[in-house]
Amino acid sequence: MSPEMLFGLLWKSLLQTLHMVAVSGLIGSLIGLPIGVFLATSGKGELFPAPKLNYAIGLIVNAARSTPFIILVVAIIPFTRLLTGTSIGTTAAIVPLTIATIPFFARLVEAAIREIDKGLIEAARAMGATPMQIVFKVLLAEARPAILLAFTMTIVSLIGYSAMVGAVGGGGLGDLGIRYGYQRFMPDVMLAVVIVLIVLVQLVQSAGDALARRFDKRNRKS
Amino acid sequence: MILPPVAAETAPHERAEAAAPMITFEGVSKRFGEGTEAFTALDGIDMTVNRGAITGIIGRSGAGKSTLIRLVNGLEKATSGQVVVDGTEVGGLNDAGLRGLRREVGMIFQHFNLLSSRTAFDNVALPLEIAGLDRKAIRAKVGPLLDLVGLGDKAMRYPSELSGGQKQRVGIARALATSPKLLLSDEATSALDPETTRSILALLKQINAELGLTVLLITHEMEVVKTIASHVAVIDKGRIVEQGPTFDVFTAPQHETTRILLSSTLGTSLPEWLRSGLKAEPAAGDRILVRLTFFGATAFQPLTARLVTEIGGDVNILAGAIEEIAGEPFGTLVVSYPATPEILDRANRFYAETGLSTEVLGYVA
Numbered sequence: 001m002s003p004e005m006l007f008g009l010l011w012k013s014l015l016q017t018l019h020m021v022a023v024s025g026l027i028g029s030l031i032g033l034p035i036g037v038f039l040a041t042s043g044k045g046e047l048f049p050a051p052k053l054n055y056a057i058g059l060i061v062n063a064a065r066s067t068p069f070i071i072l073v074v075a076i077i078p079f080t081r082l083l084t085g086t087s088i089g090t091t092a093a094i095v096p097l098t099i100a101t102i103p104f105f106a107r108l109v110e111a112a113i114r115e116i117d118k119g120l121i122e123a124a125r126a127m128g129a130t131p132m133q134i135v136f137k138v139l140l141a142e143a144r145p146a147i148l149l150a151f152t153m154t155i156v157s158l159i160g161y162s163a164m165v166g167a168v169g170g171g172g173l174g175d176l177g178i179r180y181g182y183q184r185f186m187p188d189v190m191l192a193v194v195i196v197l198i199v200l201v202q203l204v205q206s207a208g209d210a211l212a213r214r215f216d217k218r219n220r221k222s
Numbered sequence: 223m224i225l226p227p228v229a230a231e232t233a234p235h236e237r238a239e240a241a242a243p244m245i246t247f248e249g250v251s252k253r254f255g256e257g258t259e260a261f262t263a264l265d266g267i268d269m270t271v272n273r274g275a276i277t278g279i280i281g282r283s284g285a286g287k288s289t290l291i292r293l294v295n296g297l298e299k300a301t302s303g304q305v306v307v308d309g310t311e312v313g314g315l316n317d318a319g320l321r322g323l324r325r326e327v328g329m330i331f332q333h334f335n336l337l338s339s340r341t342a343f344d345n346v347a348l349p350l351e352i353a354g355l356d357r358k359a360i361r362a363k364v365g366p367l368l369d370l371v372g373l374g375d376k377a378m379r380y381p382s383e384l385s386g387g388q389k390q391r392v393g394i395a396r397a398l399a400t401s402p403k404l405l406l407s408d409e410a411t412s413a414l415d416p417e418t419t420r421s422i423l424a425l426l427k428q429i430n431a432e433l434g435l436t437v438l439l440i441t442h443e444m445e446v447v448k449t450i451a452s453h454v455a456v457i458d459k460g461r462i463v464e465q466g467p468t469f470d471v472f473t474a475p476q477h478e479t480t481r482i483l484l485s486s487t488l489g490t491s492l493p494e495w496l497r498s499g500l501k502a503e504p505a506a507g508d509r510i511l512v513r514l515t516f517f518g519a520t521a522f523q524p525l526t527a528r529l530v531t532e533i534g535g536d537v538n539i540l541a542g543a544i545e546e547i548a549g550e551p552f553g554t555l556v557v558s559y560p561a562t563p564e565i566l567d568r569a570n571r572f573y574a575e576t577g578l579s580t581e582v583l584g585y586v587a
Contacts, residue, residue, distance in 0.1 A: 117335070125324070127324060128324035128352060128353065128400075142337055219382055
């Protein structure tokens with residue numbers, strides 16, 4: 001394969017990967033965030049006590065998390081078709097990626113919020129804050145560095161997941177690596193794909209770390 | 223038309239209001255859990271907190287004092303009994319009513335509970351944001367508060383850049399932001415070193431005096447109560463075992479728990495070498511061990527010198543301390559002298575004549 005052709009394929013696949021990861025990461029996190037907040041605040045004696053609903057949503061989240069991604073992709077094809085009108089291609093691949101992101105990010109957000117000192121919630125209650133004010137002014141504000149790291153981790157996982165959506169013609173870097181590198185015995189393509197993925201993950205992680213550090217005021221020294 | 227003299231009619235009513243206690247606990251009990259798991263944290267608490275005073279509640283950990291202070295702003299609900307804060311029964315308030323009450327009651331905490339993501343300024347601004355004030359009004363309030371607590375130059379610092387004492391000062395400024403009538407202090411100095419503790423207590427005293435703010439504090443440190451509280455209640459196993467003016471409770475403790483709590487702070491505990499040789503009954507040639515307590519009128523007289531003269535010289539001073547409790551001097555002195563009938567007689571006559579408070583601790587060889 002000529003270098004120009006390889007570069008062209010890599011570029012096209014990279015854009016597909018970025019498209020899938022960006023859209024599913026954004027939508028999935030936006031839906032996962034309130035679910036995570038709910039999971040962290042709806043236990044017995046917490047801000048929005050609803051232990052039964054908490055348990056039910058916890059079960060659904062666990063079920064979604066334990067389903068292997070490749071099975072999820074195939075299993076929700078009817079739903080994907082209903083939503084996008086097609087079951088193959090990059091746009092169709094965004095649906096299972098988004099569905100996988102929601103419970104993943106929700107659990108990370110839950111953990112991030114549970115890390116917050118209960119004393120802060122008590123202090124806010126003692127000031128006369130409403131539960132909603134506590135969520136926005138205390139919980140989300142204090143958990144922001146951890147949530148940014150959780151988002152970074154989600155994006156990195158999504159880059160990995162997106163390699164599997166080649167199964168429904170989603171395209172992307174992983175698909176390129178399988179079809180050319182593996183099925184057509186072209187190790188140079190495989191190597192190029194892996195290098196691009198490593199660089200991509202590295203960039204995402206560094207950006208996420210830097211952002212989280214910027215918002216983390218816990219270990220400042222005067 | 224002639225208007226009725228409104229002012230003349232309301233004035234006596236306001237005077238009555240000012241005299242009414244800020245907080246009243248009436249038969250308050252609090253149980254956690256149910257059935258066999260149930261745990262009684264508070265058991266029939268009756269207590270009043272005077273308006274404009276600093277009142278201390280002291281007890282060992284697990285005595286129920288944290289629960290008690292949280293009943294005042296409704297962070298905990300009483301299982302039975304009534305908690306009345308400035309005429310309002312806390313248990314009868316709905317959520318909105320509770321939030322209204324909490325904006326009139328400031329609270330500070332042992333671990334400060336400041337938001338790490340906010341600067342000192344923004345931490346103090348938080349209760350004002352919660353109350354719905356606009357940015358301009360918030361700026362106008364926060365600056366003077368930080369100046370009041372001595373942190374005017376630290377407004378843009380994050381909590382992690384501040385020392386423990388400075389964090390508690392931010393906590394105090396935050397608690398005062400909504401101009402409360404009552405300040406609750408939950409072990410506010412327990413995480414601080416002795417010197418910082420003194421400075422924070424001085425600040426609380428200053429705020430109490432300048433703003434006329436009622437302060438209710440809980441602590442396990444007698445030192446704290448001794449330094450700033452005019453009234454004290456001693457709590458043990460969910461019950462108030464003793465309460466009254468701090469000076470009275472400290473100088474004449476009635477309950478065992480109070481004595482134990484006191485023994486570590488006042489110079490009333492005997493040194494080990496003295497305690498080990500102590501006997502209940504005298505043998506020939508033994509010396510009697512007596513604890514003299516000076517307070518009120520006796521604190522200012524040269525009684526020790528006179529005692530030596532009266533008894534005849536052979537008086538040994540073994541332990542002692544002079545303290546200040548709620549602003550009044552208080553001294554204890556452990557002395558020994560020969561337990562012979564004549565000397566004992568002379569000493570007892572001297573005590574009766576001067577009104578010295580004494581306690582026979584035992585006899586030593």
